[in-house]
Amino acid sequence: MSTNVTIQHGEEINNSTGVSAKKLLMWTFLGSDVMFFGTFIATFMAYRNKSLVGPYPEDTLNIPITSVSTFVLLMSSLGIVLALHYLKEARMGLAKFWLLMVIIMGIGFIGFQIYEFSHFANMGMTPQVNLFGSTFFTLTSLHGAHVSLGILWLIFLLINEYRGNLNSENAIDLEIAGLYWHFVDIVWIVIFALLYLITANDGVPPGGIPWIGGH
Amino acid sequence: MDWWALNYGGNMSLLKDLFFYQGNKWWKIPETTELSENPKNEHPFGGFLEKAKNILLILSSGKGHAGPVYYWIIAAILGIITLIEVWWFTVPELRYMLAPAMLIFSIIKFALVVAFFMHLRFDHKMFSTIFITCMVVGILFFSVFLLLSAFHGLGT
Structure with a gap:
């Protein structure tokens, strides 16, 4: 089989697909991750309003705080495309600045999530207390784990950038990490709409016991 | 020659390009007869979408990126x-x-x-194909699961 050797973003393309193998691998992984998160979101929606004991979404979810964290994550997506753009143009100062900003925003998002989880725990909402708690914590903490992994990845890239190992020649490495980061962002877009905005007004379902407060 | 100069000679404003039909009349419906072929962009907006696409190209520094x-x-x-x-x-x-x-x-x-x-x-169409296929499969399973849970319950 004949192969064409080309260079895309500093990566030699010498396979029969004609596209970057790293990028192809990342898109395939993201495709599988869509189904992974889809399963947990479907489970959450299937069990929506099925908890017979509290606390219920209307007792716990804090939309203003989550809106801020959502905005922070959205803006981190802007940060990473800017970092990649400047890296490709070999404007290293701006590339480092935006990559650092993305890491800070990612840590900020995780900070919001830690605050939210501890607030819920103080109220008496834990994964084992009811169906809402189980499905909510499973999905949001899996997402949080993805964000945390992304932060570690970006810190590693930033260190490489400072050492001079990441530059316009191998910008594909940041592009791959960027794809992962954007994916984490789009998953949160769906989670914010379904788990928070649509669910936040759900109260006691038929047959449920009204919640009278935490521990 | 850069993209802007090549397409506009560097002297056409973005606003004019967006709303003019063939560069000379505002919001003009092209004159046609039954014999003539359908003109390109035949509607009151004079190819608004096509021109909006050009604006995006300009914003992206003419690189199509x-x-x-x-x-x-x-x-x-x-x-x-x-x-x-x-x-x-x-x-x-x-x-x-x-x-x-x-x-x-x-x-x-x-x-x-x-x-x-x-x-x-x-990007390459292969990436879109992979991602969209997985999305469709995911949404399909999502819908089937929700339908099954709605009709049969989940043993709650």
Whole structure:
């Protein structure tokens, strides 16, 4: 089989697909991750309003705080495309600045999530207390784990950038990490709409016991 | 010669290009007869979409690839949609439409991030095919699971 050797973003393309193998691998992984998160979101929606004991979404979810964290994550997506753009143009100062900003925003998002989880725990909402708690914590903490992994990845890239190992020649490495980061962002877009905005007004379902407060 | 000079000779404003039909009349419906072929962009907006696409090309520095201005615009749109979502949530009169509205808004945000931030719009079709196929399969399973749970319950 004949192969064409080309260079895309500093990566030699010498396979029969004609596209970057790293990028192809990342898109395939993201495709599988869509189904992974889809399963947990479907489970959450299937069990929506099925908890017979509290606390219920209307007792716990804090939309203003989550809106801020959502905005922070959205803006981190802007940060990473800017970092990649400047890296490709070999404007290293701006590339480092935006990559650092993305890491800070990612840590900020995780900070919001830690605050939210501890607030819920103080109220008496834990994964084992009811169906809402189980499905909510499973999905949001899996997402949080993805964000945390992304932060570690970006810190590693930033260190490489400072050492001079990441530059316009191998910008594909940041592009791959960027794809992962954007994916984490789009998953949160769906989670914010379904788990928070649509669910936040759900109260006691038929047959449920009204919640009278935490521990 | 850069893209702008090549296409516009460097002297046509963005506004004119967006709203003029063939560069000389505002909002003009092209004159046609039954014998003539259908003219290109035959509608009152004079090829608004085609020209809007050109504006995007200009914003992306003529490279057919997004640039920083473009990214800031997409981010602003994402921020505004999020604000509208939160506002919608706070208005009790709009609550009956909450679920469909949130789904539509999140689909728009999702599409914007995937198409422009993830460069899927500008990238190789193979990536779109892989991602969209997985999305379709995921949504299919999602729908079947929800339908089954609605009709048969989940043993709660």
